Amino acid sequence: MDRPQHINLLHVQPSVANPFSRPTTPGHHDALQIGFCGLGAMGYPMASNLAKWRKQHVHQPLPILVWNRTKAKADDLAKELGDELITVADSLEQIATECDIIITNLSNDDVVRNVYKKLAEALQDDKPTKNKILVETSTIYPTLAAELDTLLSSLPSTHFITSPVFGAPSAAAAAHLLIVMSGDYRSKKEVAHILCPAVGRKVIDLGGNVEKAPTFKLIGNAMILGSLELIAEVFTLSEKAGIGAPLVHQFIKDIMPAPPLINYGEKMLHDQFDGSKGFAIDGGLKDSAHIRRLATEMDAPMPALDAAHHHMLTARALHANAARVGNARFDVLDWSSLVAGTRVAAGLDGFDSSKHSNKVIPEKDDS
Template sequence: MAAAAQHAIPFSRPATPGHIINKIGFYGLGAMGYFMARNLARHRASNTGTSPLVVYNRSVAKAEQLRAEIGADKVQIAESAEQLVLECDVIFTSLASDAVVKSVYEQFASALQANPPTKNKILVEMSTIYPSLAGELDTLLSDIPHTHLVTGPVFGPPAAADSANLICILAGDYRSKKEVAHILVPAVGKKAMDLGGNLQKAPMFKLIGNSMILGTLEILAEAFTLSEKAGIGAPTAYELVKDLFPAPPFINYGRKMVTDEFDGLKGFAIDGGLKDANHIRRLVTELNSPMPVVDAAHGHILTARAIHEDQKHRGEAKYDVLDWSALVAGTRVAGGLDAFDSAQPAKVVKD
């Protein structure tokens, strides 16, 4: 296991003796961050015996939940973002939107400017952001001594975060990436990929990867809807998917579509999917690289969200938050089928 993990890291181990990382911090305990922070805290406690993971979340209840789950010996709760960034040597952030990311890093920069570090400090931005924001964050931190920014988005749904099977993408200062990679693998992910020194490359690659997932969702949604209209049925098409395309996105999202399991609290919330689709469409526009499948997926996400909002207004919504696989509602409605209930309305009868 150790040998496999080492093979999955594109960096040699940090030099010894050298800078010793005493404290690690984690800001953001959402659908992905909670699992990543939990696994990181457990791994450090069982393998390094160092100080507890320091966590901060705007809703303290999530931090308290994490501490209750794995113990106060493994998790320490910071009272503020400023405390987190000043006390820790490496700080990971996993946040919901570009606006939140910028706001948090402005807090970090203000605290560090008032109390300049005297030893290396690494900030690792793991959220899905638009690439140009990485440059803005770098500018915020550039005049603070000993401070390095690494962009480190991850690939994988919450289930992969839960099982520490994420793929970690890193860009930025080489030595900092080396430190970060050996913290994350195998504690949080199964593999680290080096995208070089340009901080924008990691978030750019994250959007490229998410465009593939969005394309997968759109292909499944269209094929399943056509199967229903043809009287064959989406479940039959899903059986073929499992045989022909036995990859996690096809199998996992296909299952959600055919079983109407659109709970965004257990998956990837549709608002996050819409944010990513908008980022991808902006990127392809800037680079003159058309991606019509993402345009189609974007429209179907909007349709699904609009229908869901109307259902919530009428008190008829099954889920508080939709998973982005619910974009199948767009193709279903376009085909004259019910948006979220595959058992309704009457379908073509098989011969």
């Protein structure tokens, strides 16, 4: 991929949630058929919030048409919200041909590529006669975005934008995601007012190159993952030094009260490594591999990310061994479990902090 050029965000004021003016056609959103592909930990609450918001704010909206590889998840959403808000698609071909806007939130690059190939094949067989926008919200490598753009560019009236989102599943459930967009301007404008504030609190526009938003997403995730690595290291040091992680966690709350630092610190502090309720470690390893690849291509060393990647691998290996002998506490690990890597390297138990000595060492009374 080309080296990213400087991105000018000065036109996006901190107080502006959406940098795009509203689409010019009144009532246009009412008749839009929206499709949503991928109902995992992020996609499920995003599709749910979108359907509920449109029910409350759009005059007689069409139900969201949803598809998931495991159909039971789509059926669960339809049962939860009702037929008025959700319709389960029989196939990706139905999503492709019937929807005006198709939003995808998928697990990894291979799945994204395969889903878009099927959508493109369906649209090649039944060419669109009116505007159609495909919106990729997953975390993917930037060159895949360019590949998808090329794949779809030969189809009439078809546009593609990248729109990755920042936030944990809890933020998705609260419609508090940060949305980053790049690609066709008119398409971004249309989609921005559909997604914000229905599923997110703010939109950042990165221009017309579809690779820019995925690049920004990797950079943002690098900051988060690097922060997790630092927390894991200082928690482990504090346990070894007899100070204890709880005091360091309180220090974070007092001095650096950023929600990710507090929330992930809480998970590490109490060994809450259930990936089904957070960000699964396989996704973290996929993201860290992408970040390290990008850093290599840009000649920009990121040793903190190297350490985080290795510690996640250690945590996953420990978990796999525990699963083999029937001692695993969780079916899937959260990426905050990377602290197991720092703990084991320091001679501590990886997943059970109750076995650590975590009390302040009192001074001796020499009097």
